[in-house]
Amino acid sequence: MSIRQVSLQEVKQLARQAYYPLWSAAQSLGRDVKIYCHWTAGRHYQIFSDYHISITGDGSVYVSTDNFSDLKSATFRRNSGSISIALCCALDAVGRNNLGPYPPTEQQHNALAQVVCVLADALNLTIDINRVMTHAEAADNKDGLSPHEPYGPDSTCERWDLWVAREGDPAWSGGDFIRGNANYYRGQGLLKEY
Ligand SMILES: [Zn+2]
Known part of the structure; x- marks a missing residue:
């Protein structure tokens, strides 16, 4: 299917529809469902189908599939039971002090926090590392699992998506920034209607 824009309601609905296949794939690996946050290393309005969900520079949300349990090749050896x-x-x-001419925007961070909150609600997930x-x-492998050799900022630095959320932020602060914002939405009940 082609890439299309969706509302947060649709994101929640699609996550609910994929609940059982996602959970059974995750549990066959002895873990919970995972949500992985990437950047594309592209431009603000360039969307790739390697990810279930993409967020453009203005914070608009797109899906590349209506089936969130589709296997994508986004996160090496970690794609089963994940979004x-x-x-x-x-x-x-x-580098973390120079995120290039297309750094993450505030609209993208806000939309990401909302999407993570809505997915976590739909899939009954605690928002933690x-x-x-x-x-x-x-x-x-900051979750203590070892599905592969390390290839991030502490090792080969082959991938370092969202090591920081904003240019110049402290090393490794990106994940806590995203989870903190998502937990803020969850705690405030701001997305309850979804
Ligand atoms: Zn990535």
């Missing part, structure tokens, strides 16, 4: 979300950004990012991870954290 991948990508911020469309970070082309030519060179064991269930909601950046690709940087997943790459270095």
Whole structure:
């Protein structure tokens, strides 16, 4: 199917529809469902179908499939029982002090927090590092699992998506920033209507 824009209600509905296949795939690996947060290393309005959900520079949300249990090749050796979300950004990012000409926008961070909150609600997930991870954290196995050799910022630095959320932020602060914002929405009940 083609890529299409969706509302938060639709995100929740699609996550509910995929609840059992996602959970059974995750539990066959002895873990809970995971939500992985990426950046595309592209431009703000360039959408790729490697991720279930993409968020463009203005905070609009798109899906590349109506089946969130579809296997995507987003997060090396971690794709079963997971949903991948990508911020469309970070082309030519060179380090945590220089995220290039297309850094993550505030609208993208706000939408990401909302999408993570809605997915976590739909899938009954605690919003913590064991269930909601950046690709940087997943790459270095920060959840204590070892599905692969580390390849993140602490090792080969092959992938470092959202190591920081904003240019110049402290190393490894990206995941806590995203989870903190998502937990803020959850705690405030701001997305209850979804
Ligand atoms: Zn990634």
